[in-house]
Amino acid sequence: MRIPLDYYRILGLPIQATSEQLRQAHRDRTLQLPRREYSDAAISARKQLLDQAYAVLSSADQRRAYDSGFLAKTYELSSDSNAALSSDQPDNSADDMAEVDPHTPSIEIEEDQFIGALLILQELGEYELVLKLGRPFLTGGSASLNDYKYGDPNIVFSDIVLTVALACLELGREQWQQGQYENAAEALETGQQLLLREGLFVNVRGEIQADLYRLRPYRILELLALPEECVQERQLGMELLEDMLSERRGIDGSENDQSGLNVDDFLKFIQQLRSYLTAEEQKQLFERESSRPSAVATYLAVYALLAQGFAERQPELVQRAKQYLSPLSDRQDVYLERAICSLLLGQTEEASHDLELSQEQDSIGFIRQHSYSSPDLLPGLCLYTERWFHDEVFPHFRDLAHCRTSLKDYFADRHVQNYLEALPSEAVAVQEQPARLHSVRPGLAQSPAHLAADVTMRQTGVVQQEASDFSHSNYAERSSSLDHDTLIATARARIASRTNAATLGSEGRFMGGVSTAERVAQSSVEETDSSPQPRSQWSRSHAEPLKDGESSDTMAARKVGDRPVKSRSSRSLGWLIPASAVLGVILLGAIGTWLFRTFQSSQRSSVQSDNVPLVQLDQPLLTLTETVTDPTTITTIDNEAAKQLITAWLTAKSKAMGSTHDTTALDQILVDPKLSEWRSASEEAKRDGWYRNYKHNVTIESVELLSANGQVIPTQPAPNASPTVQSSPDAAATASPAETPSPDLGTSSSPDSAVQSSPNATVPASPTSVTAEQARVIANVTETTETFRNGKADGAAQTEQLRVQYTLVRKDGKWRIQDWQLQ
Numbered sequence: 001m002r003i004p005l006d007y008y009r010i011l012g013l014p015i016q017a018t019s020e021q022l023r024q025a026h027r028d029r030t031l032q033l034p035r036r037e038y039s040d041a042a043i044s045a046r047k048q049l050l051d052q053a054y055a056v057l058s059s060a061d062q063r064r065a066y067d068s069g070f071l072a073k074t075y076e077l078s079s080d081s082n083a084a085l086s087s088d089q090p091d092n093s094a095d096d097m098a099e100v101d102p103h104t105p106s107i108e109i110e111e112d113q114f115i116g117a118l119l120i121l122q123e124l125g126e127y128e129l130v131l132k133l134g135r136p137f138l139t140g141g142s143a144s145l146n147d148y149k150y151g152d153p154n155i156v157f158s159d160i161v162l163t164v165a166l167a168c169l170e171l172g173r174e175q176w177q178q179g180q181y182e183n184a185a186e187a188l189e190t191g192q193q194l195l196l197r198e199g200l201f202v203n204v205r206g207e208i209q210a211d212l213y214r215l216r217p218y219r220i221l222e223l224l225a226l227p228e229e230c231v232q233e234r235q236l237g238m239e240l241l242e243d244m245l246s247e248r249r250g251i252d253g254s255e256n257d258q259s260g261l262n263v264d265d266f267l268k269f270i271q272q273l274r275s276y277l278t279a280e281e282q283k284q285l286f287e288r289e290s291s292r293p294s295a296v297a298t299y300l301a302v303y304a305l306l307a308q309g310f311a312e313r314q315p316e317l318v319q320r321a322k323q324y325l326s327p328l329s330d331r332q333d334v335y336l337e338r339a340i341c342s343l344l345l346g347q348t349e350e351a352s353h354d355l356e357l358s359q360e361q362d363s364i365g366f367i368r369q370h371s372y373s374s375p376d377l378l379p380g381l382c383l384y385t386e387r388w389f390h391d392e393v394f395p396h397f398r399d400l401a402h403c404r405t406s407l408k409d410y411f412a413d414r415h416v417q418n419y420l421e422a423l424p425s426e427a428v429a430v431q432e433q434p435a436r437l438h439s440v441r442p443g444l445a446q447s448p449a450h451l452a453a454d455v456t457m458r459q460t461g462v463v464q465q466e467a468s469d470f471s472h473s474n475y476a477e478r479s480s481s482l483d484h485d486t487l488i489a490t491a492r493a494r495i496a497s498r499t500n501a502a503t504l505g506s507e508g509r510f511m512g513g514v515s516t517a518e519r520v521a522q523s524s525v526e527e528t529d530s531s532p533q534p535r536s537q538w539s540r541s542h543a544e545p546l547k548d549g550e551s552s553d554t555m556a557a558r559k560v561g562d563r564p565v566k567s568r569s570s571r572s573l574g575w576l577i578p579a580s581a582v583l584g585v586i587l588l589g590a591i592g593t594w595l596f597r598t599f600q601s602s603q604r605s606s607v608q609s610d611n612v613p614l615v616q617l618d619q620p621l622l623t624l625t626e627t628v629t630d631p632t633t634i635t636t637i638d639n640e641a642a643k644q645l646i647t648a649w650l651t652a653k654s655k656a657m658g659s660t661h662d663t664t665a666l667d668q669i670l671v672d673p674k675l676s677e678w679r680s681a682s683e684e685a686k687r688d689g690w691y692r693n694y695k696h697n698v699t700i701e702s703v704e705l706l707s708a709n710g711q712v713i714p715t716q717p718a719p720n721a722s723p724t725v726q727s728s729p730d731a732a733a734t735a736s737p738a739e740t741p742s743p744d745l746g747t748s749s750s751p752d753s754a755v756q757s758s759p760n761a762t763v764p765a766s767p768t769s770v771t772a773e774q775a776r777v778i779a780n781v782t783e784t785t786e787t788f789r790n791g792k793a794d795g796a797a798q799t800e801q802l803r804v805q806y807t808l809v810r811k812d813g814k815w816r817i818q819d820w821q822l823q
Contacts, residue, residue, distance in 0.1 A: 003117045004129065006070060006105035007053035010120055012687075015067065019058065026054040031790050032689030034119055035166070037201055041151050042159040045116025049109065070105055111149045115159045122163050127174070130167040134160050139197065161198050165191040169208050176211075181218040188212050213258035216240055217269055224276035228398075238281070241273070250294040267296065271396075274300075278399040279308040283317075290324070298324055302337065307393050310344060311403045313413040315420060318344045333359050340385050344410065346420040351381065382407050637808070637815055639700045642777045645669070646806065649817055650696045650781070653678070658693060659788070661686040671809060671816045690789045697782040701803075706774035775808040775815065778823070 008015055011025045029050050034043060056062045109117055122130050136143035137160050145153040168191025175184035188208050195205040223237030247257035251270055254263055261269060274282060282304040289297030302321045309317030322341035328334045335358035342351035355377060358364055367380035374380075386407060394400040410416060637645075652665035656678060663682045666675060685691060705713040781804055786797040803823040808815050 001111055001114065002106045002108050003114070003133075004104050004106050005049075005117060005120065006107060007057050007066065008070075009105075009124060010049055010053040011057070012124075015070070017057075022054060022057055026050060028688035032687055033790065034123070035162075037162055037204065038119065039155045039159055041112075041155050042115045042119055045113045046119050047116075048113055049116050049120060112151045114150050115156055115163070118160065118163050122167050122170075125170070125174075127167040127171040130163055131171075134164040134167075138164065138194070158200060161194060161200055162204065165195050165201065165204055165208070167191075168194070169204070169211070172208075172211060172215075176215060176218070181215060181222045185212065185215055185219055188215070210258065214260050216244060216257075217259055217261065220244075221273055221276065224273055228278070238285075241285075245289060250292040251289055251296040251300075252294055253292075270296070270300075274396045275401075276398055279304055279311065279397045280399075282397065283308055303393060303396070306337075306341070306344075307389070307397055307400055310389055310410060311394070311400050311405050313405075313410055313416050315345060315416050329357070336360050336363055339381065340388065343381055343385060345423065346411075347423075348378065352377070355381070637703060637705070637775050637777075639703060641815075642703050642775070642779070642806075642808075643698060643700045645808070645815055645817070646698050646700070646777065646779050646781075647696075650694065650698065650783075654694045654696075656682040657685060657691060659691045661691065668814075669817055671811055671818050674817060674819055690787060690794065692788070693786045695784040699780040701778040701780055703778075704776040706776070773810050777806040777808060779804050779806060 008017070011017075011022065011029060013021060013025050017025070030047060034046065056066055118130060118134055121133070137145060137157065145156050150156045168187050172184040172187035172191070175181075175187060188211055192205055192208045192212070195201055195208070220237045220240050223233050223240070226233050226237075228234070244257045244259065245251065245253075247255060248266065249255045251267070252263060259266075277285070283301065286297045286301035286304055290301050302324045305317045305321035305324070309315060309321065318341055322338065322345065325334050325338050325341065329338070335354040339351040339354035339358065342348070342354060355364065355367070363384065367377050367384050369380065370383050371377045371380035390404065394403050648665075649669045652669050655662040655665055661682050663679060666678055666682075670678060781802045782799065783802060784797055784799045787794045805821050805823055806817055807819040807821075809818045810816075
């Protein structure tokens with residue numbers, strides 16, 4: 001039979017290869033054995049083809065004749081371009097194989113060498129060709145192995161199944177690298193189903209399953225990013241996401257879903273996929289997840305409910321969001337969000353009280369700044385609410401990204417007005433919540449219709465009187481006057497921090513996670529016609545001037561602790577006793593406020609230890625952070641940090657060149673040119689069937705820091721060189737892609753010998769005012785190398801004493817090794 005291979009490809013050589021290159025390639029390819037799951041028959045067939053290729057090409061006459069035919073086949077223009085390569089026997093299975101371009105070089109092989117040819121094609125990366133040639137022999141295929149022409153049917157069938165499954169595995173990984181995640185999953189699942197159906201090679205099946213688990217987050221993003229018309233595909237993405245959430249036990253769960261994402265990374269992944277989900281999808285997902293309970297899901301559910309409630313004018317959703325938020329005030333500063341909910345529900349009394357309790361100084365300052373000509377803070381709160389929705393909430397929902405709903409439109413909606421009028425009296429609601437609202441005075445309520453008119457009047461008459469400053473079209477251009485950057489930074493920090501994954505605010509104040517939402521009593525407004533210009537008690541209290549000698553703190557305490565307002569005639573009676581009572585209330589209120597804030601501060605500090613590690617939710621998935629204890633992430637570097645970095649490199653090198661040829665750690669330690677060089681070296685060593693075991697002792701001699709322009713950063717001299725550290729090939733290394741060192745096996749030379757030069761250095765004793773972007777490290781390395789071929793020692797172990805100068809650069813906030821040179 002004929003197979004689409006040529007002798008040069010079998011040996012991995014170009015047609016210009018010399019005789020010495022032929023000999024070396026044949027030797028290396030022979031020593032490089034395939035996976036241990038292959039049968040002896042498959043390995044023998046592969047070796048026969050390697051020997052056959054070497055025999056033809058090593059003979060001058062045979063090679064000359066082969067080259068002439070090879071070149072003729074490559075360049076001739078055959079009239080029968082659709083002819084397929086067929087076997088010499090009319091009844092063999094090649095008729096069932098895929099047609100091949102007649103201009104493709106091919107060789108004639110024995111039928112019992114077929115599995116060897118299939119194995120070589122798989123090694124050469126011809127995965128699709130392997131699938132075409134191998135599938136006819138699988139269960140249900142048209143080709144038969146029962147006539148023993150290919151060898152023992154059971155053994156050959158097992159080898160074909162293994163080769164096809166490995167081709168599916170490698171094809172899936174190749175498509176994964178190309179960003180074709182669903183195609184990659186299809187290839188991997190094909191290989192997995194084949195092995196499950198045949199009940200073979202559990203280890204290979206485990207490799208495929210592991211890749212499917214790691215691929216899942218990428219598939220979810222790709223599927224959810226599809227247009228909403230692709231219902232089935234997006235539904236599959238949601239199912240995969242729910243599977244991950246179930247395995248992790250929630251968004252902030254710590255169970256292992258085999259994806260490789262830790263808690264922080266998964267939170268970033270959730271934040272990234274939010275922009276691909278509609279408000280309805282997020283509402284259903286996060287409300288369902290919040291019942292686990294999940295603190296992160298609870299807060300994200302609040303955002304989904306608020307976004308949909310405001311954009312679609314559904315105040316019942318706003319009320320539900322407020323019910324989630326209300327129980328959180330004991331542990332979280334969510335008063336600003338509650339104030340927004342109260343505003344959307346027409347509950348200006350509660351909104352005022354929540355604003356007084358909020359510690360978000362930047363946001364409160366923004367609100368006050370834009371209420372400067374008003375007796376209350378309603379204009380500023382209205383402006384802040386609209387900006388908050390447009391800038392910080394809507395962009396995270398695919399169907400609301402361009403929504404420009406205004407408060408005027410919201411309150412003018414008939415459904416909103418009917419719902420707000422049906423809410424119970426705000427004064428009654430206050431009485432039902434004395435512990436939470438303390439002694440807030442019953443306000444002068446407004447009807448929803450009056451509130452809509454009031455919002456419109458205040459926005460047009462107060463805020464929009466300087467429309468050039470406050471309009472949305474000029475907002476970005478007038479960022480300095482509106483304190484835009486501060487507002488957005490504060491709002492973004494709040495978005496990230498109102499999860500159980502806490503963050504630190506702009507002033508270092510802890511903002512921890514939220515707890516499970518509980519239902520709270522409803523608050524509302526009642527309509528009164530007694531006042532021609534109704535205003536809430538909050539508005540009135542803010543309009544009151546400070547009394548003589550009264551501090552702002554006392555005034556704030558008085559706002560919280562005021563009694564209901566009495567008539568003028570009542571106040572005129574018994575002046576002395578009420579005055580004494582008022583003074584007593586003021587003093588008690590001030591002391592109580594101080595104690596309350598002190599208690600809140602201590603509570604927030606204690607909550608930090610109970611919550612999930614710090615994380616910022618608005619960072620993307622594919623940019624993953626390292627732990628702060630990693631010595632490679634510091635802005636300066638000393639002897640100890642340099643020692644750890646060099647040791648990590650030598651450990652990664654031991655793994656890359658060891659028996660497993662594990663190159664996953666190199667990406668976290670090296671950058672080009674050394675990264676590419678060692679990837680290639682590791683792959684070549686694996687292909688040629690040899691590996692090395694290393695033992696290292698490292699001593700750091702000196703460290704020198706450089707600025708971005710290459711200038712040496714002055715430092716103080718450090719103590720003597722750091723202690724010796726020993727690394728072994730089994731030491732743990734961080735994950736990253738494959739690489740390789742020099743394939744020369746004549747001597748046990750160290751790859752550290754090929755590097756760029758760099759001068760001597762001193763160690764910084766303390767951080768400098770200039771951020772270091774480069775560093776030079778002089779290290780004394782004792783390296784013991786033992787080389788193995790085909791599992792057997794190839795010569796005695798060799799030990800070298802090396803003085804190496806490493807060139808370090810900072811990449812993505814981490815120190816990486818760019819180059820080195822022997823001194």
